Amino acid sequence: MSASAGLDAARGARTAAPGEVLVEVRGLEVHFPIKSGIIFDRTVGHVRAVDGVDLTIHRGETYGLVGESGCGKSTLGKAILNLEPPTAGSVIFDGVDIASLKGEDLRKERKRFQMVFQDPMSSLDPRQTVEALLLEGMRAHGLDTDKAATHARLRELMSAVGLPPAGLKKYPHEFSGGQRQRIGIARALSVGPDLIVADEPVSALDVSIQAQVINLLQDLQDELGLTYLVVAHDLAVVRHISDRIGVMYLGGLVEESEAGELYDVPLHPYTRALMSAVPVPDPTVEDSREQILLTGDLPSPANPPTGCRFHTRCPWRQETRCDTERPELRVVEVAGASSGHRVACHFAEQIAAGEIERHEVEAELVSEGFGGPDGPPTPPEAYIAP
Numbered sequence: 001m002s003a004s005a006g007l008d009a010a011r012g013a014r015t016a017a018p019g020e021v022l023v024e025v026r027g028l029e030v031h032f033p034i035k036s037g038i039i040f041d042r043t044v045g046h047v048r049a050v051d052g053v054d055l056t057i058h059r060g061e062t063y064g065l066v067g068e069s070g071c072g073k074s075t076l077g078k079a080i081l082n083l084e085p086p087t088a089g090s091v092i093f094d095g096v097d098i099a100s101l102k103g104e105d106l107r108k109e110r111k112r113f114q115m116v117f118q119d120p121m122s123s124l125d126p127r128q129t130v131e132a133l134l135l136e137g138m139r140a141h142g143l144d145t146d147k148a149a150t151h152a153r154l155r156e157l158m159s160a161v162g163l164p165p166a167g168l169k170k171y172p173h174e175f176s177g178g179q180r181q182r183i184g185i186a187r188a189l190s191v192g193p194d195l196i197v198a199d200e201p202v203s204a205l206d207v208s209i210q211a212q213v214i215n216l217l218q219d220l221q222d223e224l225g226l227t228y229l230v231v232a233h234d235l236a237v238v239r240h241i242s243d244r245i246g247v248m249y250l251g252g253l254v255e256e257s258e259a260g261e262l263y264d265v266p267l268h269p270y271t272r273a274l275m276s277a278v279p280v281p282d283p284t285v286e287d288s289r290e291q292i293l294l295t296g297d298l299p300s301p302a303n304p305p306t307g308c309r310f311h312t313r314c315p316w317r318q319e320t321r322c323d324t325e326r327p328e329l330r331v332v333e334v335a336g337a338s339s340g341h342r343v344a345c346h347f348a349e350q351i352a353a354g355e356i357e358r359h360e361v362e363a364e365l366v367s368e369g370f371g372g373p374d375g376p377p378t379p380p381e382a383y384i385a386p
């Protein structure tokens with residue numbers, strides 16, 4: 001019997017019907033108010049951390065979310081779990097709109113979706129033993145009624161994540177970084193979730209340990225039929241683990257496809273730039289392939305560019321549409337792209353066909369201000385080097 005067979009039984013594991021939708025995100029927005037003033041707390045603008053995201057996650061799959069730091073990945077992950085209340089839009093989880101759930105209803109539903117954080121040290125209370133940490137969630141959801149069964153389950157959880165049962169009596173600081181992340185995973189598993197959102201689950205770990213934790217996540221998925229949303233800024237990590245990948249830029253998805261295809265046929269200019277920055281081991285390929293250097297920093301999500309959010313950095317930007325019309329994430333007809341491949345670029349087809357030339361991107365002044373006469377007194381100051 002596998003180490004986690006008991007866990008499987010405990011969560012009443014279901015077999016996924018092919019393509020069964022578990023999470024459906026529609027028009028999701030999370031805007032954080034920017035406050036100013038000492039006496040009167042005035043809202044002077046909003047950080048549009050997540051600004052109109054549609055995505056679907058199927059039961060049993062791993063959806064990878066990539067993008068530069070600050071593009072809204074963590075906020076999107078939290079909003080899907082209702083840890084960050086959405087400003088607009090809906091998150092339908094197994095038929096229930098969790099964005100609208102509150103109080104006891106939300107608390108009950110929570111055991112079905114859990115989060116694994118980047119830094120296990122800051123997400124695990126250092127004063128609690130591992131046993132207490134694992135019991136916390138089980139208690140909250142009434143899963144510790146029978147003493148013997150709870151004892152067995154704690155040992156099973158440890159075994160499932162590859163830790164000895166003796167570790168139950170220890171404190172988080174007595175473990176290495178990789179082991180602490182295993183405890184973080186055991187804690188998420190303790191309540192028997194269907195969906196786990198793992199936010200940069202291996203970014204804080206040594207490279208040598210990263211693969212072990214990724215493999216553990218995959219093994220647990222195979223055994224327990226878990227569904228994952230894995231957030232990472234590292235393309236190698238998401239490629240390894242994901243079935244499908246979404247690329248995020250300034251609060252929105254710019255491309256989404258089956259994992260291998262995204263690497264073979266990247267269609268959005270931003271994805272192409274990301275891919276071109278990943279070194280290839282073969283020197284001949286490395287020398288001959290497309291290199292796209294992105295000029296400038298990510299613009300501020302408090303004052304995102306009009307039209308296509310990427311137009312200030314896009315080497316294929318056109319005079320028409322790019323600056324004025326926000327492109328929808330749409331299925332494109334391009335050789336090598338399958339029907340699930342979606343791109344938010346007005347000119348994806350022409351770029352893929354080589355009908356539009358790449359050009360230099362001029363350095364732009366990026367306004368850090370929040371726009372309009374009511375903006376806070378922060379002068380725009382960041383000039384971007386060409």
Ligand SMILES: Nc1ncnc2c1ncn2[C@@H]1O[C@H](COP(=O)(O)OP(=O)(O)O)[C@@H](O)[C@H]1O
Pocket residue numbers: 032047048049067068069070071072073074075076301
């Ligand atoms: N609680 C918050 N209040 C205000 N702004 C926030 C908050 N959380 C995140 N942000 C801002 O939202 C944007 C997206 O952040 P985040 O989701 O953490 O991005 P990522 O995970 O991709 O690095 C950033 O500009 C960040 O500063």
Ligand code: SF4
Pocket residue numbers: 268269270308309310311312314315316317318322327344345346347348
């Ligand atoms: S819509 Fe225009 S600016 Fe945006 S990615 Fe496509 S070509 Fe570039």
Ligand SMILES: [Mg+2]
Pocket residue numbers: 073074075199
């Ligand atoms: Mg983050």
